[in-house]
Every structure is written in structure tokens, then in C-alpha cells.
Amino acid sequence: MTAAGGEVEPGLYDIPAELYHSDPIPGGSLSSTGIRRLTDCPARFKYFLDNPEPYKPAYEFGTAAHTVVLGDGPELIVVDEKRWDTDETKAKVAAIRAAGNVPLKAEARQRIDDMAQALASNPEAADLLTPRSGIAEQSAFWPDHNGIWRRTRFDWLRPDGIVDYKTTRSVHPLALEKTVHEWGYHQQDDFYLTTAVELGLIPPTAFFKFIYQEKQPPYLVTVAELDATAMSIGRRLNERALHLYAAGRATGHWPAYSDSTVLISVPPWVERQYA
Template sequence: MTTVAQAGAQAPASGPAPITEPGIYDMDNETYHSHRYALSSSGARKLIEASPAHFRYEQDHPQPIKKVWDIGNAAHRLVLGNGPTLVRIDAEEWRTKAVKEEVAAVRDEGGIPLKPGEWEQVHEMADALRRHPVASLLFDPEHGTPERSLFWRDAPTGLMRRARLDWLPNPRTGRLIIPDYKTCVSAKPERLERVIDDLGYHQQDDTYRSACHALGIADENAAFVFVCQEKTAPYVITVIEVNATARRIGAARNRRALETFAHCTATGYWPGYSDDVVPVALPGWAETRDTLEYL
């Protein structure tokens, strides 16, 4: 079992020193995201879905905190037992100068400000999860550790990869199950199939299982599951596992992303969609329509 190491505590002002030794690291979320030289699951998805240029721009211009993320981040805090402090702001409307200053002060301290209704919402979500027969066991604080950062070296490219697990289960005999918590609009399985494709969760599945296998945390048979919870009452939960075909596709997409990342890192050039003249056609439906009308 790979031991846990501290990282980021002695980091220079310009950022933490690069991690060169594979392992499990205890660091905060901001420090984790500062290790740009190591490709993450979200980075691999950006390289595939957009372009290297988009990927590099987002690295150089991190997105500011958005209010829309607060519910998901707050629910994570309560479910995992680790993360930013939640602060109840006793005002449903945040329009006055005094309330705006209070909200800004909470964010400046790294906390998450919540309206009274939101405070109740995320606590009810956490309570619903603790009552779920499967999810409650997956995130049992006696059998795992929240938010651990995994770094390992990709053998074909020699580059470092990284993954931040929501939950690192304690070593056990038998098949290890690694859970990841997601908030969603609908936890209906048929709707989640579309979400997996839209958000590239099959790539995340491959990344996290690869990390655990590379570091000796689990063998190739380890399960990776998504605990998906709706953000509206009754806060229904569905635990899903992507199938073998989706995992193979996720692995292939990750491999292409790693090869692209390696080439761009070596050359220092991060292209857009294409550097060539690209021939384009009308959409199929428009071509059919106008062929009948004009040709």
C-alpha cells in the first residue's frame, strides 16, 4: 500500500514544487489544481471535447467561483466530512450592502455562504444519503478517508497524471469499491446515461481506477461507482457503475488525450481544432432539403 505524504506545506510563493514521486498526497483542493504539469481527468476531457488551445487557456485563466456551484460543493462538504466551511447567511435576499459584504468576507476566507433555504437543503441531502442502504456504507467515515490526491507516472508518455478521489476506501480483502459523489438534476438511470456521455464520466472512471491500480491501492478488478443525488426533495440517490464498453471507450479517449498532452508539452504549441483548411458541408437535413429543391 502506498503511504500518504504531505504536499504543499513548504511550497514556494510561486506554487508548490513539482511532484515526481508517485503516491497518495494530503493537500487542499487549490494546491492540487496548481500541479498543471500532471494531467487530470477533467483536463483530459477538455483536450478531447474542445482543443489543446482551450485546455491551455483554462489553465492560464482559472474560472472564478460561481454561485451555481455552492449547493454541490456544500453537499460534498457534508457528505465527505471535509472541505470548506459552510456559513449560514440569515437573509434570503443578498441585495443590501451589509449582506453583500458578509457574503464576500465568507468567500475571502474560503468558505461557502448559504441562504437559510440552501442551508436546510444541503443538510437534508446529507441526511438522505446517510439513510441510503448503499451510499451510507460507501462513505462510512470508519472505512475510508475523504479527498486524497493521487499522483502517478504514465508509462507510455513518461508524464505525471493526477486524480483527486472524493473517497479513498481503507484496504480490504475482496473487491475494492471506490465511490465518487455527484449532485444532479435527475438521478433517473436513463437520464444519467446522457450525463455520462456529456460530462465524460467514463473517462473519470478509467482515470481513477488507473490511479488506484498504479499505486497498488486496488487491482484491476476494483469497482468505481458514482453516487448520484438529486438536488431537489426528496433528494433521490442512484448508485451507478459504467459498463465495460463505456470503460474501454473512456480508456481510449484518455490515451488520445495523454498523447496530445505529451506532444503539446514537448513542443510548447497548443493548437485549436485544426491548423489546416477544413472542408465543411451543409448539415445532412439541409443538404437533403435543398438537393430536392434546387438540384
């Protein structure tokens, strides 16, 4: 990843997820997750920067689903034990995780295989992820015009666009509107597209499509793109977050929600009840 002198070269890299998440950029870089945390609260962003989140087994199901659907990722190892709370099984599970692999109960592995089969029966989703139509789990690094290094890890990078696979509770369009807002996926859309276009990986007219899939039977699938309004809001939020990031690095000040007393009202819908 480095040129002569040890400097990182902007570009696309096929590196392990662990190296990507450890942030290999000297001096630090900003990820899509980081920029969304900045949007919420710079102080919270700085806390997680200094105190990385502990390992969460709950993430393993999503990681395993990505591995099966995208064909790239850690080895999935079934631990076919009725109880995972015995010392013997705990040790076995810990050893699997320590080796960088994912332990799964037999039921979870079967559920993931059933999800992959359901996704393959969706014509649009299957077409987007057609083998050799793109490359999975690629990491990109790019310094913007302000000298801020950005890093992204694409689920599926095609010559004509980006595909991001997400498991979720509901793929109903109305539920997805809330999901996009709650998780900042409109910011991810802008962040990923900007990086890929600036690096010349895709043309400016390229698409960003989400494949959402439910985690419970019948494992429904919805392929979605964000409209112009959502993308515009995501871009504005990212621009503000990038400004906060630059200011925080320059001053060492990472503000919370407010530095002074805040006047709190009730939600508008409550006000209307008493109007």
C-alpha cells in the same frame, strides 16, 4: 510532498483542495478535468491552463453537499439574510469566501441537510460511505510511463474501490447515460482507477462507483457503475488525450477543432426526413 532535492514523490496526500487545484507539480500535471478538456479541444484546454476559470458561486452548492455527505471540506456558514445584494451582505459573503469557507442561504443549507438524510436512507449508498470504510478528499500524484504527471482527487477512497458523489438534475438511468457522455465521466472512471491501481492504493479488480443524487425533492439517489463498453471508450479517449498533451508540450501547438476548412452536413436525423 517533496523529497530531497525538491522533487515531488508519487503517492497519496491529504492536502487542501486549494493546493491540489493550484497544481503543485513542477512543470505541471494533468487532471481528470484537464484530460476531458483535451478530448474536446486542445486549444480550449490550453486557454484554461493559461487562464484559470474565475470563481463561480454556482459551484458552492455542490461543494457544500460534498462537505456534508463526505464529512470533509470547508466550513459552511449560513448567511441568514433575505437579500444578498446589499453592500453589507456582499461584504459578509466576500469575507467568508476569502477565508476559504462557503456562505449559504438558510434554504440551501436545509436542502443539503435533507439531501444527506435522503442519501443515508439509501442502503447501498450509505454502505459505500460508511464512516471509516474509506477516506475523503485525498489527492494522488503519479508520473505515467511517458513521464506525464497525473493528479486526481478522490471523493471517497476505499481499500476495495473508489466512490464518487455527484449532484445532478435527474438520476433516471437514461438521463445518467447522457450525463456520463456529456461530462466525460467514463474518462474520469478510467483516469482515477488507473492512477489508484498504479500507486498500489487499490487492487486491479477494484470498483469505481458513482453516487448520483438529485438536487430537488425528494432527492432521489442512484448508485451506478459503468459497463465494459463505456469504460473501453473512456480509456480510448484518455489515451488519445494523453497523446495530444504530450504533443502539445513538445511542440507548443494546441490545435482547435480543425486547422483547415471543414465540410458541414446536417444531423443524420434531418437527412432521414428528406431521404
